[in-house]
Amino acid sequence: MTSYLFRRIAEAVLILIGISFITYILLFLVPADPVRQIAGRSATPETVENIRRQLGLDLPFYQQYWRYFSGLIQGDLGRSYIQKTEVSALINARLPASLLLMVAAIATELVIGLLMGVVSAIRRNSNTDQVLMVLSFIGVSAPQFVVGIILLYVFAVVLEWFPIGGYGTWQHVVLPATTLGILGAGWYSRMMRSSMLNVLGQDFVRTARAKGLSRVRVIFRHAVPNALLPIIAMIGIDVGIFMSGIVVVESVYGWPGIGQLAWQAIQRVDIPIIMGVTLVAACAIVIGNLLADIIALFVDPRIKLK
Amino acid sequence: MRIFSALIRRKLGCFGLISIMFVVILAVFAPWLAPYDPDQQFFEGLTLEGAPLSPNKQFWLGTDLLGRDLLSRLIYGAQTSMIIGIVANGVAVIIGSLVGITAGFLRGFVGSVLMRFADLMMAFPALLLAIVLAAIFKPSLWIVALVIAMVNWVQVARVVYSETVSLAEQDFIVAERSLGASKTRILFKHIAPHLLSTIIVFGTLGISTTVLLEATLSYLGVGVQPPTPSWGNIIFENQTYFTTAPWLVFFPGIAIVFMALGFNLVGDSLREILDPTMKGRQS
Numbered sequence: 001m002t003s004y005l006f007r008r009i010a011e012a013v014l015i016l017i018g019i020s021f022i023t024y025i026l027l028f029l030v031p032a033d034p035v036r037q038i039a040g041r042s043a044t045p046e047t048v049e050n051i052r053r054q055l056g057l058d059l060p061f062y063q064q065y066w067r068y069f070s071g072l073i074q075g076d077l078g079r080s081y082i083q084k085t086e087v088s089a090l091i092n093a094r095l096p097a098s099l100l101l102m103v104a105a106i107a108t109e110l111v112i113g114l115l116m117g118v119v120s121a122i123r124r125n126s127n128t129d130q131v132l133m134v135l136s137f138i139g140v141s142a143p144q145f146v147v148g149i150i151l152l153y154v155f156a157v158v159l160e161w162f163p164i165g166g167y168g169t170w171q172h173v174v175l176p177a178t179t180l181g182i183l184g185a186g187w188y189s190r191m192m193r194s195s196m197l198n199v200l201g202q203d204f205v206r207t208a209r210a211k212g213l214s215r216v217r218v219i220f221r222h223a224v225p226n227a228l229l230p231i232i233a234m235i236g237i238d239v240g241i242f243m244s245g246i247v248v249v250e251s252v253y254g255w256p257g258i259g260q261l262a263w264q265a266i267q268r269v270d271i272p273i274i275m276g277v278t279l280v281a282a283c284a285i286v287i288g289n290l291l292a293d294i295i296a297l298f299v300d301p302r303i304k305l306k
Numbered sequence: 307m308r309i310f311s312a313l314i315r316r317k318l319g320c321f322g323l324i325s326i327m328f329v330v331i332l333a334v335f336a337p338w339l340a341p342y343d344p345d346q347q348f349f350e351g352l353t354l355e356g357a358p359l360s361p362n363k364q365f366w367l368g369t370d371l372l373g374r375d376l377l378s379r380l381i382y383g384a385q386t387s388m389i390i391g392i393v394a395n396g397v398a399v400i401i402g403s404l405v406g407i408t409a410g411f412l413r414g415f416v417g418s419v420l421m422r423f424a425d426l427m428m429a430f431p432a433l434l435l436a437i438v439l440a441a442i443f444k445p446s447l448w449i450v451a452l453v454i455a456m457v458n459w460v461q462v463a464r465v466v467y468s469e470t471v472s473l474a475e476q477d478f479i480v481a482e483r484s485l486g487a488s489k490t491r492i493l494f495k496h497i498a499p500h501l502l503s504t505i506i507v508f509g510t511l512g513i514s515t516t517v518l519l520e521a522t523l524s525y526l527g528v529g530v531q532p533p534t535p536s537w538g539n540i541i542f543e544n545q546t547y548f549t550t551a552p553w554l555v556f557f558p559g560i561a562i563v564f565m566a567l568g569f570n571l572v573g574d575s576l577r578e579i580l581d582p583t584m585k586g587r588q589s
């Protein structure tokens with residue numbers, strides 16, 4: 001078990017190093033010359049040359065990467081071309097907002113998705129089941145910016161139940177979290193349904209039923225906890241989907257997180273910020289997957305046997 | 307043919323197939339179906355204040371912020387989505403299958419290098435990676451398609467890989483091998499045909515992912531560039547008007563959901579039809 005954990009953590013570290021390398025190659029390929037952008041149009045060739053040397057851009061590729069990598073380890077993500085501030089400071093300031101949104105979205109998708117899945121499985125092949133499954137298909141087929149704009153129009157502009165955008169109170173969280181959660185709710189409801197069907201067909205459920213336990217008790221005490229086991233590993237994968245989703249959702253709702261930061265950077269081609277957010281997001285994904293594997297290990301004793 | 311009739315018999319699969327055919331017809335016959343030229347800006351297409359027109363007799367779905375006919379732009383947008391869906395997803399499926407089969411069949415060093423690289427790509431947030439690639443290569447229709455393929459091949463590779471690995475260990479392959487069949491014969495004659503159904507299923511589901519990614523990239527302004535109409539960039543261009551002219555967001559939004567839903571439903575039905583372990587379970 002310790003060796004498994006050790007191997008998984010070592011793998012995660014290797015993947016992060018690989019990601020930093022690919023990110024750097026991409027940065028290298030960008031046609032825009034960062035020196036020109038920093039120096040401005042009226043700079044003399046000497047100034048340009050000085051800045052290039054200061055940034056180490058005259059060095060060979062592997063030395064440049066080493067400089068970048070040793071900076072990364074110390075938490076240095078470089079400087080924004082346009083805002084001239086440290087990328088790490090910009091990201092740090094916005095990370096809490098994004099984390100709050102993600103936690104709220106995970107809660108939303110789990111509540112909606114699992115509930116739909118359980119109801120579908122219990123009422124298998126009924127009309128309720130079919131309607132719920134069609135809804136789940138629509139959930140996974142709807143792009144988040146469309147869901148976002150429509151929710152915004154209906155609940156903020158027409159009904160005025162929630163604020164149009166921004167950050168601060170709990171009312172601000174509801175629409176962005178729902179938008180982000182609908183996609184996941186679609187996946188979870190389908191997975192939970194098949195996982196429940198699988199569990200409901202097993203011997204221990206039949207035994208529980210034969211003991212004369214009530215239907216509610218069989219479902220919620222015996223079936224649901226077991227059906228949840230394969231779902232837990234999926235929450236780690238969600239982090240990756242959210243990291244793409246927040247770029248869209250935060251820009252639709254004006255939510256001051258790292259997604260909005262990335263979106264603004266896209267508009268201005270501010271590469272260091274885009275790279276910084278990509279790296280932070282990749283870290284979050286790797287850590288999320290690692291945590292999901294570790295939690296699954298503790299929750300489901302059967303995995304240890306393998 | 308057997309698969310086709312099984313697909314038609316399922317309610318959801320049949321609905322999915324009809325919606326796909328609808329979009330295909332729109333895309334292929336766009337020049338005949340569209341009432342107007344999608345790029346033409348009508349003088350009477352804007353109100354006196356310069357705002358877009360709501361749906362009316364002349365412009366069935368209204369006009370956009372430049373006074374162009376929304377219906378015509380949506381019909382031509384189907385072409386964009388179809389091209390992206392087929393090209394981007396086709397390239398992704400080809401790369402993914404090749405990587406997956408190679409890694410799964412050869413195993414060893416080559417196999418683990420390929421799959422570690424796939425793991426690496428999985429850890430990148432897809433949208434951000436696509437944005438960075440699009441920023442590097444200045445988006446055009448074909449570049450957007452390639453960028454999406456670069457991001458989406460990984461899923462296919464992983465599925466094909468694990469399928470190949472489990473196939474290669476099955477008794478009938480071991481028997482072939484002990485009979486002295488060559489590697490290429492085993493690969494093409496015995497393993498590849500078994501992978502076909504997996505590839506078809508993921509190829510179909512992948513089109514929906516591709517269409518959604520294209521729409522999102524175009525919505526963020528780094529996908530298909532105006533004036534080429536795409537359902538995503540129609541929303542991108544018009545979103546400032548969404549409080550006063552919500553149809554400019556709703557109609558393209560519905561179009562995207564409709565197409566993605568169609569491919570999702572057909573893909574999912576195909577999975578059930580083609581999966582031998584599911585046989586007999588469906589009534």
